[in-house]
Amino acid sequence: MTSETRPGVEVRGAVPPGDAVLWSEGDRESFGVLFERHVEAVWNHAHRLTGSWERAHGITSETFLTAWRTRAEAAPLRDSALPSLYLTAGAVVRRDPDRPPIVDGRAEEVVHRVDGESWTREVVEAVGRLPQEQREVAELCLLGDLAVADAAAHLGVAETAVRSRLALARAGLAEDTPDDEARARTALPAELRTRLRAEVDHGLDHRPRKSSRLPAVVTAAAVLLAGAVFVLRQAPDAAPEADRPAVEEAAVTGPPLDRKFASAALDRCWSAIGRQGAADRSRWRPVFTVGDSQIGVVAARADGKPLFCQVIPTTATVTDPDAAPGAGTAAVLFSREGVVAGVTDVDWRLTALKGTGPNGSVAVRAETGDHMFVARTGVNPTGTAMTISETDSEDPTAVRTLTAPAPPLAVVSDRPDGPAPDRASDAGRALGDCLARASQPLPDPDSYQSGALVTYPGGLVVLGRNSGSLVTCQSDGEKAVAKRDRLVGSSAPAVVRDTRFVGDLGIVIGGELLPEVATVEIGPGDEPLRPAAVAGRTFAVFVPSTGPAPSGIVHAVARDANGDVLFENFWKVP
Structure with a gap:
């Protein structure tokens, strides 16, 4: 059974956070929203700039x-x-125009290698031969399909200058390279989207060794950075140099150690198992750190034995140092948040994890230090056949098989987001099971209170919410897919947050509610309204395929406990 999530729902009175708001948040979750919002466009633009799906x-x-x-x-x-992002992509291409593809040939296979790719390369070459000023506007407006005003703002020039350069660029291009074809967009295959997200997530974990600092006197100025015009601002919470977290390297080629983060995380993990008679906290020594405030991991040693401490906003997970193998290569932690960690008896310069399982494929680099490794895979590792190997090695013996480890010593919700979540009701059990099996793990799955639950032939969709997010999880018995959105916080009593087609059976519509909403009714077009499931300030309804067409209108009415109408509107369904 297939399903397709349609996040771009037009909702009156509710506006999703814009890019500027998400960018200003500066956290990984907001950046993930930006990634999902623009990755297909950037991927297509990268192909137009290079003429190669592999390089893209x-x-x-x-x-x-x-x-x-x-x-x-x-x-x-x-x-x-x-x-x-378009300007940055152009800068990346020009920085190393001849570098080989980063991924293997499967990129071409998944995209099915369009027949006109050689033609596209001719377009790329023609644009590349233009003078710099014309090439910039051609890349943005002809290949990237940006508006003249946007291109002018990001190039720091007047709109008239962009129009003039654009006219010259059009005249300079051959007549047999029409830009409309160059702009044709290819849908980003789900497999490549997943692989890109995993690679970017890994890159976010890997801090650069060196960084250059801008003078502190600069508080707001327009500069050209990596080929793109940005507004620079001094971070409002920037700490003095002496107060910044100390970041060290465990070894010359090893991963970094953020001591401030490591100390706080190990305190949480020690408290989690301290109730079970843990050893003296002072004997825990951090070796390196991976991740961020949403999912962070400390590789450490307790009395010399390997220990892994994973912390997310609400929960601490810690492995048993006494259960870790004293020799060999083995996994010690498979966490539901996608972390794979363990020990190794080899000194490989670069280490990679690969595997396939029910929740997708894994191909990521692992951080290693002091004969321990940690990787954030981006998928739920449950049931995944995993190997660890030396990157780019031709030695067939440089591969080790990882078997699923024993459960961690403790998984403790030490900083709950609210009351303990319901997992006893039908909706609670469905949400707990769906989130536990979700192919792309979410941080803090136990923080979500159960909401509306709807079933359809062969599957279900269940909603949940915590203090800041709404989660929609779909399960068809074999696979589970979870999607998280920030709460809109709109003044509208009812807000659609998710629509998904469930094969050819119909469509599920769900969203968030204000507390005073007691009932919601939804119907396609002029057809009779049908009651939606309402629970935990969420709603969901399954409309069979006899309902709205893929681009139809649904009628929605929300009432309070007295039956008074709080909201009546028509929503456009993609």
């Missing part, structure tokens, strides 16, 4: 990592981050 994959990954590294000091000039 690597360019896309590097573009988002560059945006992440500059997020604290730079912001797009307008609300959309896409012009900045």
Whole structure:
């Protein structure tokens, strides 16, 4: 059974956070929203700039990592981050125009290698031969399909200058290279989207060894950074140099150690198992750190024995040092948040994890230090056949098989987001099971209170919410897929947050509610309204395929406990 999530629902009275707001948040979750919002466009633009789907994959990954590294000091000039991402992609291409593809040939296979790719390369070459000023506007407006105003803002020139350069660029291009074909967009296959997200997530974990600092006197100025115009601003919470967290390297080629984060995380993990008679906390020595405030991991040693401490906002997970193997290569932790960690008896320079399982494929680099390794895979590792090997090694013996380890010593909700979540009701059990099996793990799955539950032939969709997010989880018995959105916080009594087609059976519509809403009724077009499931300030309804067409209108009515109408509107369904 297949399903397709349709996040772009038109809802009156509710506006999703814009790019500028997400960028200013500066956290990994917000950046993930930006990634999902623009990755297909950036991937297509990278292909137009290179004429190669393989190179487009690597360019896309590097573009988002560059945006992440500059997020604290730079912001797009307008609300959309896409012009900045396009400019950054162009800079990445020109920085190393002849570098080989970063991924293997499967990128071409998944995209099915369009027949006109050689023609596309001719277009790319023609644009590349233009003078710099014309090439910039051609890449943005002809290949990237940006508006003249957006291009002007991000190039720091007048709109008239962009129009003039655009006219010259059009005249300079051959008549047999029409830009409309060059702009044709190819849908990003789900497999490549997943692989790109995993690569970017890994890159976010891997801190650069060296960084250059801008003078502190600069508080707001327009500069050209990595080929893109940004507004620079001094971070409002920037700490004095002496107060910044000490970041060290465990070894010359090893991963970094953020001592401040490691100390706080190990305190939480020690408290979690201290109730079971843990050893003296002072005998725990951090070796290196991976991740961020959403999912962070400390590789440490307790009395010399390997220990892994994973912390998310609400929960601490810690492995048993006494159960870790004393020799060999083995997994010690498979966490539901996608972390794979363990010990190794080899000194490989670069280490990779690969595997396939019910929740997708894994192909990521692992951080290693002091004969321990940690990787964030981006998928739920349950049931995954995993191997660890030396990257790019031709030695067939440089591969070790990882078997699923024993459960961790403790998984403790030490900083709950609210009351203990319901997992006893039908909706609670469905949500707990669906989130536990979700192919792409969410941080803090136990923080979500159960909400509306609807079933359809062969599957179900269940909603949940915590203090800041809404989660929609779909299960068909074999697979589970979870999607998280920030709460809109709209004044509208009812807000659609998710629509998904469930094969050819129909469509599920769900969203969030204000507390005073007691009932919701939804019907396609002029057909009779049908009651939606309402629970936990969420609603969901399954409309069979006899309902709205893929681009139809649904009628929605929300009432309070007295039956008074609080909200009546028509929603456009993609």
